[in-house]
Amino acid sequence: MQSPVNEPVEDVFLVAPDFSSAQIMGLNVGIRPFRTSxxxxxxxxxxxxxxxxxxxxxGSGLSLCWGGSQEAMGILRQEQNNHPELSRxxxxxxxxxxxxxxxxxxxxLAQGCRVxxxxxxxxxHLTSNVAAGIFSAPTVRADMSAVQSELLNHLFAISSQRxxxxxxxERPELSGVKFITDYHFEAESASELKSEKFKKTQMRKKRVRVHFNNGLIKAGIQTRELGIDGKIFIEDLYARLLxxxxxxxxxxxESVRDISGLNEKIIFNCTSMGSKILFNDTSFRPVRGHLIYFKPQPGIDYSLYHSLPGETDYWVKLYPWRDRLILGGVFEHGKDEAVIDPLVIExxxxxxxxCFNRI
Structure with missing residues (x-):
């Protein structure tokens, strides 16, 4: 994330996060359903x-959900046009x-369907509940096809607008979505791959010199972003569906045979890694993630990302919800058991x- 050399640097004063054990209120673990294709x-x-x-x-389900849903609605309309017996x-x-x-x-439901x-x-009790709810552009890998890359950008654009x-x-469609101030700090020798993983839809971006109240001073980038409190957002969605x-x-x-026994003639398969068994989708490569929940702390209403020297699978990400602070920052490739590893937490x-002089 580079800024013009002549761009002025603004001084910002923040409360430093307290990562002491006394502030920890819980741990969690989830499996990101990465699909190679x-x-x-x-x-x-x-x-x-x-x-x-x-x-x-x-791992980008929250960021892309509305785009995926709208594309799925388009597929439904096309199939109904081709097969009128599915129209009602x-x-x-x-x-x-x-x-x-x-x-x-x-x-x-918005299309008038019973669901x-x-x-x-x-x-x-879902992976979606474990996710911190960070809204960010999906990673575009070097080996990704041009068609898939274009699809991701299209889905992200639709979701961003919504x-x-x-x-x-003032009367939002769903609760839990707001603007948030984010700080991005790069360690020396930080991997370019990590910067790409956390590329955002920056609305405002400026260089800052952050003065933390524990005496630490860090140079970084401040952005104004869309933020989502995943707990509030998902609870509101469930309540509205009910x-x-x-x-x-x-x-x-357990099998496709079970699905064929359903009464409904139209079925949307959103099972993610469940499709590995149900539809013999062998392209999943699970990636485990751990989260640490801290008590809310006065003054910590911002999010931050800090890269680590030479690291691509570890970083520091702090994200605030109304009832907790969430610390994450790990990709554990090939781990498919949702079991907390004390060594990863440590x-x-x-x-x-x-990174924040709290050791």
């Missing part, structure tokens, strides 16, 4: 049923109750404390 938005037929796949967001379904099934499933269900959601788990409208409205008549069915699907804490 990228997002899958596609229709297929299972006997007389239309399956619309909408999954594979690899009694109800539509959504498989999966994570962020992709519930935003898809929400947009189906049934099927899942083996619901909020707050979230922006929520943040700017109030509008969506039925939630707890059910675990390293996340050490990284944060070293």
């Amino acid at each position: 990228g997002v899958r938005l596609q229709a297929e037929y299972l006997s007389d049923k239309l399956i619309i796949h909408n999954y594979g967001y690899g 379904p009694d109800a539509i099934a959504v498989l999966g109750a994570g962020i992709i499933g519930i935003t898809t269900a929400y947009d189906l 049934n959601i099927y899942a083996d788990a619901f909020s707050p 979230f922006l409208a929520m943040a700017q409205s 109030s509008r008549g969506v039925l939630f069915h707890q059910r675990k699907f 390293r996340l804490l050490e990284n944060a404390r070293v």
